[in-house]
Amino acid sequence: MSNSQYEKVKINEVMVDFVALKLFIDNQWRDIESRQLSLLKLLIDNHGQPVSRNQIMDVVWHDTIVSDNSVSQAITQLRRSLNDGKDTPRFIKTVPRVGYQLIAELEFPELTTPIKQQLKQQKKTYLSAVAVSAIVTLTITVLAYQLSQPKIQVPSYQYESRLTSTPGPESFLRYSPNGRYLAFSQISEDRQQMDLAVYDTRTQSVHTIKNTGYSEEAAEWSPDGNWLVYFRHDPLSCELRIMSVKNPVETWRLSPDSYFHHCQPGYSRQKLHWIQNNLFFQRWENNRPALTKLIIDDKKNKPSVSEQHDIGTFSPVIFDIDKSNHMMLLVEKNLQQYQLSLVDLASLDQTMLEQKEEAYWGIKWHKSNESFWLGNRSLRLQSLTGYQETVHLPIGFIPDIDLNPITKQLAHTEGLLNVNLYTLQLDELIPIDLQKAKRLSSAARTDILPTISDDGVQTAFISYQRRSNDGLRHAEIWLKNKYKKTASLLVNLPEHVKPQYLLWSPNGENLILGDSQFNIHLINVYSKHMVPILTNHPLIDAVNWSSDGKLINYDTIEDKQTQHWQYNLQLATSILINKNNEPDETPQQLSITALKKLNPSYRNYLQLLASFLHQALANQLPVDNLLPSFAIYRPYVFTNGIYYVVKQGHQLYLYLYLFDKQENLKIARLGNYEQDVQLKLNISASSDGKEIVFSKLEELETDILVQGKVTDD
Template sequence: MAKQYWIGDFFVDLSRNQITRNKQPQIVAPKALAVLTSLAKQQGKVVSQDTLLSEVWPDTIVSPNSLQRSIAQLRKALGDDGKGQVYIKTHSKQGYSLECHVRWQPEPQPQLLTTSKSRLVPEEGKPLKSVEDIPTIFASWHIKLLFFFTTLVLCGFIGAHFATSDTSQSFSVGEIRALTASDGREFASIYSPDGKYIIFHRYSQQECVNNIWAKNLDTQQEHKLTENIDSYGSHSFSPDGKQLVFIRTMDCEQPTIQKKCYQLISMDFKMALREPQPINILLECKTSEIRLPHWLNNNEIALMQREDTQWQLISYSAQNNQSTVLYQVDNGNIVYYDYSVKDDLFSVISIHDDSKYYIDILNSNGKLISSNLINFPPEAQRRRFLVANFSPIENHLIFSTGRQFFTLSFEGEVKNISIPLDQPTFSPNFHPDGNKALVIKGNYDSDIAAIPTNRVKAGTLALAQHIIERSTVAEDSVTVQPNGSLIAFSSNRSGSEQIWLSEQSKLIQLTQFPIDSYISGMHWAVDGSSILANVNNELVHVQLDGTQHHYTTPHLILELLNWNKAHNTALTLANIRGVQKLVEYDLNTSQFQVLTDKRINWADKTDSGQLIYTDRMDKFWLLGRVEAEPIPALNNQGGDNKPFIVKGQIIYGMNNNFELWSFNLREKQLNIIGKLPSNTVSIDDVDNTHIFITARIASKKEVVELILNK
């Protein structure tokens, strides 16, 4: 059989394990190519999973997950994200089919290269014209000379282009080394300016405290720098490495418009290595939010600051106790920024008035040098958060979507790079000399429990007895089928987040979303026939046979809150020009309506269509015909941004004391039902007899060092 063939404009070369398009080859695993070849031989026909497993893995016992991973690899290589299924189509409970036309490449015949009518075959297999096909005009000497110089310039341009654009060849990992191995959860790791220490947070789940730690990379000795002073954000060193600055988040003593207050704190690093140091408050914000401090080369401190909904980049001088606005986006918003000490530049990820991502490069004074639209490949599109940091590759940043890493050029071009990591990671922070980087690697483990309501009331609750879905990774977002026996939930147990169905002890994986997918809200249709889910910031309608319909919305969907199947409207939190808004979409017409300009934490609707929401102070509001009215009985019942659910005319929620409560909108009566376990993350659903919750089991995060190949 031929070892080369075409699928549309993709050239498949089995001898090289490559799929090539527009002279851009991709290396694909041999087993995945074997699956593709089996489908190509039966082009247009459904090939069962059993057939594919027996052909590709003969005399070997493998799980269907191996086949699913190969299909996912092929879709990625073909630019087919599985939504439209242009190339490889899934037939629920039947198998797969290759939908695109296949052209088999004849085996090349050995022949001598001559100057007569021999035909040269390039890498992708497309024949060149013979010598006799070239117009005779090139016989003229001056045309020959022009052709020579044109070719020389063109080759130089192409060579320069690929030398600078193929960044994936400039970044590869030679070794992966774990740096921390405690029972705590580590995060926000950076190197000291001299590269001798790493600094990181460590949260102890047993003691429920967080501290900043330092580790000497030569001696492996660890030092606790702080003494239980609440929660922190990221941190940064002064240019001389003597001071460390970070942000402390705490409950406001007398909240006015927000519950959390923010302090910018500095610390003498050398003294803290000897013993934990008292804090030195440089700046305190009670009506705005600050995050991401970076100590600049001019000894000022850059911060992101938000007042109401607008983020801006500011520079704060501790010496003068004054701040200056460096940059803000008109009719848009800042998402993230990084600062390069080496180049004295800012990179700003922003969303502009077209609701699209841009990369803005600024000098240290905030002057805009360039602003470019970010061109995402299919596997990195529609991401809720884009955390891109400066990298050793000139004029490029690097970001992670979980188990995939990407380079981002100053011009907005994104390319996938392969890093051998088996667990989700956060975007890397690089060593001052650029030869290694720190990432946070690990898994979050949560389970689903169905707790009898009478057990909650009686206070005789043993959580372990009521776990209904358990694995070593995250299960959450449980929702019960109306008028049925199915339970739907999301889980990472197959390697990426998918929708699963459970009926007693029988489990079915309903979806096959691509790698690094995440689900933020899902709801059953009233008749229990289908599910609407928010997958990768996009609304997806999933039938019980696995078929899907993807809705195109002009904005990123951050959370799906409610679905009215009768009117086919979706209540969502959406990202509009970089600002979170409460939005209702008409899925039939793609029209949308912003329901309020307030900052909303959570919202839901009653069966009669009444809207209930919580604001940034966790106060409950009922939207009436003219204006929103507060629900005073629910003051102090909202918890810190905790979600609530509405069933009929009853609201169910959990407060900060983990008390489960209900509130009847008709009778205006609050009922404290009982106390839930302290590791309850959220209340997901309620039926006549049970409360369905997500419970946190463990969160293992550790600092890992990537040693780069030189």
């Protein structure tokens, strides 16, 4: 098989694409390093025969002198990519004192040798003869399969009207049990807090019923429709409040409200669910969301809370409960994946329906135990078996949905947002006027994850196309030089690469891109070329450049032990440095030297910084807990301190903690943050902290639209 020319080969169940540098394994394509493919090709060319370590060094590192350990590490990485075990190998066998042997079965689906072509020609007549029969059989099979699949009858909906057209966002839609009223929250005129409003479908008018100077959000109706319960909060406090709505809607704004239950300040809100005498809501405890049930006593003149219970060990991001049978649609987040599950609240049995990287917005039951509505980049109806139909494509996005229980009208919020990048230059590390900031990017795109080089000259950022004809968002990496007027395109990202962070090399020649699958890609700013260098490391952590920019240090977890590695850019290989059996430093023990090494590639990055600042600042902190703010705006560590953003009410403030002076400064007000938009906002700085680049959410606008039901399902 030596010197064979082939583009693809199947090794056992794994398809290898040598042109695309990919493996098809576990039903998905994965990137693989070119060095691993060179080694794999050598083993394939000598299939069944052992290949010595010297042969491997001569072929794989033909122009470089490497150690014997490099071969061992290369074999280890290739085995990991193929999911092959050293003790029970199915692909690569170690031949003691000789080398390594490929023992897997091989298939060459795209081999184009003359013999292969001759065989194809001989088979052509036969294949033509059976083609018609095969197509007919296949067609019948596919049709039978499709007819047997449980689908949903998609009701016809058409645009009916827009209910609101005011500046800013509207959110937390909730129809009353009789279908007449639609409660929602809208931003106040001064954009300082959210007010509670109600749309009357009979008179087609909007009534503002609460504007107290606090934020009133996520109103929910009692089952009899006589009471409204909702969140009232400011930066330092949070309560569930209750008010009577038994009288005509024109008098509701005069109805007194009263304390109902406590909630934790600072965190994002989700809808309440009042079902019979139970009120379900998302409660935060120890920086973790929990599903909580309040037992409601309604025997007196006003409902009150008699008991509180946490339900299971769920961590709800968003959820909806079917009031007829207590079945819950639950979304939770695990690392970079969102998981949608069906939960029986009586037995707490949980069935996973699907998981994906895209966030879930606006989930709402449609038919019991059958189908539900989803928002985000389209309005769609989906069955519990996974069948899905798109009903409406918005210009922007759909963050919230509710269904009228009587008329089956579908209300949803729909809107647009701009995320722009700004740069700011400081002469001294002191509070400044944000008006000095200059916009760096175009408002025609959604630009996020800005990262500035150590010298403050170059800024790289991720740019998303708002919507393309195929419905996908295309991502690119752009580069802006401080001394040039316009930015330039660096690379186009493949659709499967979901960027999480960018790290500049100290010399400004290369960038590391970390994606949602914990793969590491290397980008050279001169060649404008991106290559995957570390793949199939599900537990990769703590990625750092060496001081000369020639090595990349990183950690992995093997058998619950941390292993320290170095990737050599010149040799294009990784070398194991050592294993660490010692426990990691706790946030209280973290030294300033260790703290300065932190960057967004660390899995516990936010927790470490929040814990350090809590300890360092004690009572000086502007809020009780920093993690809710860090979930919105990712902080940044540089040589002299930490830049971080704190959300106070709906206002965002930029702070700077200085290591040497142990001083905390409020640098500037960054603007408003009125609704969670699931975008990665962050701040970055040069090594001296005087050149700053940051994301800024601007012009978030949503209106309430109604889709009228035309036909039954």
